Amino acid sequence: MKTRILATLIALTAAPAVAEQALPPGLISARLLPGWTTDEGQRVAALELVLEPGWKTYWRSPGDTGLPPEFDWSGSANLASITLHWPAPELIDSEGTQTLGYHDRLILPLTATPADPAAPMALAARIDLGLCENVCVPAHLSLTAPDAAATPDPQISAAMETVPALAEGPTPACTIRPTRDGMQVALTLPADARPQIAALELDSGTPVWASGAVIDGQTVTADFVPNSGKPFDLDPQQIVLTLIHPDGATEHRGCAPQG
Numbered sequence: 001m002k003t004r005i006l007a008t009l010i011a012l013t014a015a016p017a018v019a020e021q022a023l024p025p026g027l028i029s030a031r032l033l034p035g036w037t038t039d040e041g042q043r044v045a046a047l048e049l050v051l052e053p054g055w056k057t058y059w060r061s062p063g064d065t066g067l068p069p070e071f072d073w074s075g076s077a078n079l080a081s082i083t084l085h086w087p088a089p090e091l092i093d094s095e096g097t098q099t100l101g102y103h104d105r106l107i108l109p110l111t112a113t114p115a116d117p118a119a120p121m122a123l124a125a126r127i128d129l130g131l132c133e134n135v136c137v138p139a140h141l142s143l144t145a146p147d148a149a150a151t152p153d154p155q156i157s158a159a160m161e162t163v164p165a166l167a168e169g170p171t172p173a174c175t176i177r178p179t180r181d182g183m184q185v186a187l188t189l190p191a192d193a194r195p196q197i198a199a200l201e202l203d204s205g206t207p208v209w210a211s212g213a214v215i216d217g218q219t220v221t222a223d224f225v226p227n228s229g230k231p232f233d234l235d236p237q238q239i240v241l242t243l244i245h246p247d248g249a250t251e252h253r254g255c256a257p258q259g
Helices: 002-014 154-160
Strands: 027-037 043-051 056-058 070-072 079-084 090-094 097-103 105-114 124-132 136-144 173-178 183-188 197-202 208-210 214-216 219-226 239-245 248-253
Touching (some): 027 136, 027 154, 043 056, 043 154, 105 154, 183 239, 197 219
Antiparallel strands (some): 027 043, 043 105, 056 097, 056 124, 070 124, 079 105, 090 097, 124 136, 173 183, 183 219, 208 219, 214 219, 239 248
């Protein structure tokens, strides 16, 4: 009997470590890449998702439908703030509805600023996100990053290169009007802009749903609906326009109200 128990313990010890969680449908793997520490003491890391063929996940503002990812970093240690660096999304057609997101593999870079630069930092995230094949489903992940590496990760550096560049030039003109349940923004594109995809968001720090943007000639229009379901004071400087072209992407912040 003792021999049998000992053999069982040896087998369990030799077995591979069991994963902390079962992956939701549509994901092949999910992890936080360790990244590296900058000379300023910040940690550059990334979320990596590898998706099953035919599956997609969503951008920070997916459009009319879809679930934008939500991150809870409260399980981290010595963390003051997190900045996510979103790669330019692609257009996803899901049963006739177009949203913005990613397929195959997503590397989402992030910069973590420590509360105390002299103390070690540990990164842990609880993530709620949407995964979509023919039907879109909510999913949950709990991930912990390994210790930072000594040198930059070329995968993360390459993903940073796909983040929309901050546009230069004059602030785009816009008109803002109330609707039954929120506000509508119509923004005039630069004369030379011929984007394949456009998105309008509100960087306000409060939850405001943004519809998919409609491009009509040189005008991009989207609706913004707050939780109250009523018109609200919309600060034009909080409007974010993302334009995706065949050769890259740009981001415009703020607009100049007309009329």
